[in-house]
Amino acid sequence: MINDQETLNLLLENLSRFVRERLVPNEAEVAESDRIPGHIVDEMKALGLFGLCIPQEYDGLGLSMEEEVLVAFELGKTSPAFRSLIGTNNGIGSQGLIIDGTEEQKRRYLPRMAAGELIGSFALTEPDSGSDAASLRTTAVRDGDSYVLNGTKRFITNAPEAGIFTVMARTDPTIKGAGGISAFVVEVGTPGVSLGKIDQKMGQKGAHTCDVIFQDCRIPAANLIGGVEGVGFKTAMRVLDKGRLHIAAVCVGAAERMLNDALTYALERKQFGQALAEFQLIQAMLADSQADIYAARCMVLDAARKRDLKQDVSMEASCCKMFASEMCGRVADRAVQIFGGAGYVSEYGIERFYRDVRLFRIYEGTTQIQQLVIARNLIRRAGQN
Numbered sequence: 001m002i003n004d005q006e007t008l009n010l011l012l013e014n015l016s017r018f019v020r021e022r023l024v025p026n027e028a029e030v031a032e033s034d035r036i037p038g039h040i041v042d043e044m045k046a047l048g049l050f051g052l053c054i055p056q057e058y059d060g061l062g063l064s065m066e067e068e069v070l071v072a073f074e075l076g077k078t079s080p081a082f083r084s085l086i087g088t089n090n091g092i093g094s095q096g097l098i099i100d101g102t103e104e105q106k107r108r109y110l111p112r113m114a115a116g117e118l119i120g121s122f123a124l125t126e127p128d129s130g131s132d133a134a135s136l137r138t139t140a141v142r143d144g145d146s147y148v149l150n151g152t153k154r155f156i157t158n159a160p161e162a163g164i165f166t167v168m169a170r171t172d173p174t175i176k177g178a179g180g181i182s183a184f185v186v187e188v189g190t191p192g193v194s195l196g197k198i199d200q201k202m203g204q205k206g207a208h209t210c211d212v213i214f215q216d217c218r219i220p221a222a223n224l225i226g227g228v229e230g231v232g233f234k235t236a237m238r239v240l241d242k243g244r245l246h247i248a249a250v251c252v253g254a255a256e257r258m259l260n261d262a263l264t265y266a267l268e269r270k271q272f273g274q275a276l277a278e279f280q281l282i283q284a285m286l287a288d289s290q291a292d293i294y295a296a297r298c299m300v301l302d303a304a305r306k307r308d309l310k311q312d313v314s315m316e317a318s319c320c321k322m323f324a325s326e327m328c329g330r331v332a333d334r335a336v337q338i339f340g341g342a343g344y345v346s347e348y349g350i351e352r353f354y355r356d357v358r359l360f361r362i363y364e365g366t367t368q369i370q371q372l373v374i375a376r377n378l379i380r381r382a383g384q385n
């Protein structure tokens with residue numbers, strides 16, 4: 001659903017120019033320094049990128065899902081680290097509040113997140129609970145007007161930058177699975193919250209993850225998202241449904257960028273007296289990549305439109321995340337192959353993308369978890385017929 005075509009066109013135009021002229025030229029420096037320069041962050045704020053998906057009544061741009069994926073296609077065309085910085089405020093770091101938060105919770109946090117003054121982060125994964133998210137062990141024990149949190153969260157995106165965390169913790173230890181889990185907002189600076197050292201990742205330098213440790217961390221009971229215990233796992237799953245669609249769109253953008261780079265190289269580089277692009281075996285790789293990208297783009301747009309129509313797109317989001325992230329990996333592999341020796345050397349940039357996009361098949365649910373979600377939905381739907 002496009003709310004306002006003219007405004008959207010303007011946003012996409014500005015964004016496309018920003019990506020081309022400001023982000024792409026800074027990719028190598030960000031990878032080397034493992035840091036996004038402050039002036040780029042300021043420009044992102046000025047463009048409203050931190051509040052793309054935060055409703056207008058809380059000072060965001062209030063994009064629909066279809067508009068959001070169109071924006072993500074553009075943002076995907078540069079190093080994923082840039083998208084990652086604004087990603088949590090628009091996605092997993094704010095959506096728990098947007099979907100299930102109370103009015104007071106929304107008013108307290110969302111406007112500052114939309115402005116980029118406050119970074120939100122999503123704390124679900126733990127050292128012993130990754131794909132099996134419902135087995136998480138962090139506890140939140142009610143004590144008068146407070147909850148006291150204990151536990152460790154792992155690989156938390158933007159934790160070093162975060163001002164607030166959406167934390168999934170077990171409020172009912174007698175329920176081992178999903179039903180015992182509640183979601184909370186925890187502000188950084190609360191006594192008992194500390195961070196581990198920044199993880200040294202394979203790629204996506206400039207985007208940071210680390211452990212978040214809660215040790216007798218006392219938070220107001222009012223920070224229970226939505227004010228209801230026992231529904232935190234469902235909140236997390238709803239947040240991930242949307243996040244998976246967004247990541248799928250980013251994968252489409254990244255694949256388009258890599259194909260474009262590979263095509264440009266194949267047109268310039270000559271071997272055996274002609275451009276690489278003239279060789280049919282190279283053409284096959286270009287063609288397979290283009291068909292892959294086209295398929296993923298159509299899927300993502302279709303699922304986004306269905307979500308805008310308030311349909312349950314849990315299965316479709318998983319289809320998109322699985323297909324688009326695997327597709328992106330295939331395109332990255334072919335791009336390196338087309339670049340040949342240059343594809344393995346850092347100055348050409350394509351090996352960096354190859355490493356960066358590897359994460360798409362893992363975070364916000366591995367390909368195997370998406371398969372599980374898709375199959376379970378199929379089986380459930382068959383049972384309903």
Ligand code: COS
Nearest residue numbers: 124125131132133134178234237238241314363364365369
């Ligand atoms: N929306 C709303 N509710 C949902 C839901 C969704 N998309 N998916 C599941 N639920 C509900 C179920 O309906 C069920 O509720 P009831 O008990 O009332 O029926 C409850 O949540 C538990 O669901 P389920 O039984 O399917 O839970 P499982 O423990 O089997 O786990 C998977 C489900 C594996 C799909 C889930 O743990 C998962 O997505 N894991 C990956 C986590 C992940 O993506 N981590 C990435 C890091 S966070 S960036």
